[in-house]
Amino acid sequence: MIMRLEMVEKSLVEKLKISSEEQRRSAVKVACELAFQACPVDVPIVTESLGQLCLGNKLTAEQASGLDILVAQLDEQYFDLQDSLNDGQNLDVKVHRLFSQARVVSALSLAGGENSLMAATEAIYEASSAVDDRMYIFKSVFSVLSES
Numbered sequence: 001m002i003m004r005l006e007m008v009e010k011s012l013v014e015k016l017k018i019s020s021e022e023q024r025r026s027a028v029k030v031a032c033e034l035a036f037q038a039c040p041v042d043v044p045i046v047t048e049s050l051g052q053l054c055l056g057n058k059l060t061a062e063q064a065s066g067l068d069i070l071v072a073q074l075d076e077q078y079f080d081l082q083d084s085l086n087d088g089q090n091l092d093v094k095v096h097r098l099f100s101q102a103r104v105v106s107a108l109s110l111a112g113g114e115n116s117l118m119a120a121t122e123a124i125y126e127a128s129s130a131v132d133d134r135m136y137i138f139k140s141v142f143s144v145l146s147e148s
Contacts, residue, residue: 005121008128009138013121015145024120027141028111028127029053034137035107035127039100043070049108059112067109074102103130 006013016024036050045066049059059067078098085095103126110123124141128134 003118003121003125005125005128008125008134012124012138012141015142016117016120016124019145021115023145024117025056025111025115027144028107028120028123029056030140030144031124031127031137032104032107032111034140035104035130038131039097039104041070041101041104045070046105046108049112053108053112057112059109064109064113067105067112071102071106071109074098074105078102100130103127 003013016027019027032050032053036046045063049063049067052059052063078095081098082095107123107126107130110119110126113119124137128137131137
């Protein structure tokens with residue numbers, strides 16, 4: 001099965017495959033932090049979950065569930081807004097912001113779960129989808145993986 005990250009940055013996936021679990025967690029943490037800096041989500045569960053991730057902890061089942069509910073809400077908001085746009089309206093910025101926030105929260109949810117390669121690649125992909133310049137995230141992740 002091909003991973004979404006492989007479609008946009010195959011060499012990063014190859015690097016993640018040979019990385020240790022600890023290196024992957026560090027890489028995911030950096031991706032999430034950068035995405036959050038670019039697109040903050042001012043909701044307590046997001047801030048709390050990012051703090052847990054930065055401390056190297058997994059998320060609780062309650063935190064993961066709360067993040068997943070928030071992702072669904074944000075996705076629904078941006079789909080509804082996008083569907084309601086008339087030809088003359090320009091709400092693209094708001095739609096883009098909601099999409100990006102949903103991706104940040106999704107990345108956090110994935111990052112705080114299992115330590116698999118698939119979870120790491122999906123979290124990095126989601127984080128990179130939240131920003132305008134995904135190469136910035138990819139370069140930072142490569143840098144973290146190369147440090148060890």
